[in-house]
Amino acid sequence: CHTDLHAVRNDWGGTKYPLVPGHEIVGKVMSVGSDVTKYKQGDTVAVGCMVDSCKSCDQCDNHEEQLCREGMVGTYAGKDRISGEMTQGGYSKHVVVREEFVLFVPQTLDLSRVAPLLCAGITTYSPLHKWGVKKGSRVAVVGLGGLGHMAVKNAVAMGATVTVIGRSESKKEDAITLGAQHYLVSTNDDEMKDAKSAFDLIIDTVPVKHDLSIYTPLLDIDGTLVIVGQIGPVDEVNTVPLLMGRRRIAGSLIGGIKETQEMLDFCGEN
Ligand SMILES: [Zn+2]
Numbered sequence: 444c445h446t447d448l449h450a451v452r453n454d455w456g457g458t459k460y461p462l463v464p465g466h467e468i469v470g471k472v473m474s475v476g477s478d479v480t481k482y483k484q485g486d487t488v489a490v491g492c493m494v495d496s497c498k499s500c501d502q503c504d505n506h507e508e509q510l511c512r513e514g515m516v517g518t519y520a521g522k523d524r525i526s527g528e529m530t531q532g533g534y535s536k537h538v539v540v541r542e543e544f545v546l547f548v549p550q551t552l553d554l555s556r557v558a559p560l561l562c563a564g565i566t567t568y569s570p571l572h573k574w575g576v577k578k579g580s581r582v583a584v585v586g587l588g589g590l591g592h593m594a595v596k597n598a599v600a601m602g603a604t605v606t607v608i609g610r611s612e613s614k615k616e617d618a619i620t621l622g623a624q625h626y627l628v629s630t631n632d633d634e635m636k637d638a639k640s641a642f643d644l645i646i647d648t649v650p651v652k653h654d655l656s657i658y659t660p661l662l663d664i665d666g667t668l669v670i671v672g673q674i675g676p677v678d679e680v681n682t683v684p685l686l687m688g689r690r691r692i693a694g695s696l697i698g699g700i701k702e703t704q705e706m707l708d709f710c711g712e713n
């Protein structure tokens with residue numbers, strides 16, 4: 444995951460060393476504690492971006508541990524709720540994780556391809572799921588990188604009509620190969636004008652400061668643009684498309700454990 448690189452290079456400040464990154468972990472259960480009931484030795488399991496939360500606030504009760512009122516504990520560079528030590532991630536021989544934060548890996552999935560589902564997979568599945576994407580939904584995905592390609596595959600599997608939006612034609616072939624039906628070049632004014640009010644949901648995966656206002660007019664009335672990439676400032680937002688069409692700009696962060704398991708099962712089935 445690119446977050447690993449950001450953390451190791453201290454791109455966001457505050458990195459403490461020594462640090463073992465890695466929050467897309469797949470492996471076998473080596474042993475279990477005496478109170479563990481869900482898993483046994485030898486099970487194929489996974490651990491994603493978090494390893495603990497308070498498990499008693501309204502958000503945790505609602506299976507949204509990523510939004511825990513006391514803060515989720517990140518799989519690495521988090522603060523262990525028991526020892527107070529810094530958590531260390533998946534580029535290690537083994538990890539110790541409480542069972543509530545461990546996921547079953549469906550047998551139908553190729554193990555060598557599961558890891559990205561635990562971060563990019565759930566990051567894109569969650570907003571598609573929360574905003575009710577189903578057969579016939581019109582979904583656009585801005586950017587076709589680590590997050591974008593997962594968004595396309597998940598949305599296609601949900602039955603949506605999917606359009607990838609890129610700055611040039613360079614990713615068109617990949618987009619179509621991944622299952623997208625359409626490709627839109629954001630620097631082509633005519634194409635953008637023709638796509639006005641064309642989407643129910645836009646998943647914006649662009650990881651840097653950018654202009655949202657070129658995308659919001661592409662939403663239909665009551666449509667939503669969900670930011671899953673950039674964490675921080677964006678360009679000045681033009682509110683006209685928001686007011687004139689009750690369009691929304693929202694954000695989304697990974698997903699809860701229950702939803703992550705649903706996502707793995709969904710990917711296993713599809
Ligand atoms: Zn990640």
Ligand SMILES: [Zn+2]
Nearest residue numbers: 497500503511
């Ligand atoms: Zn909580």
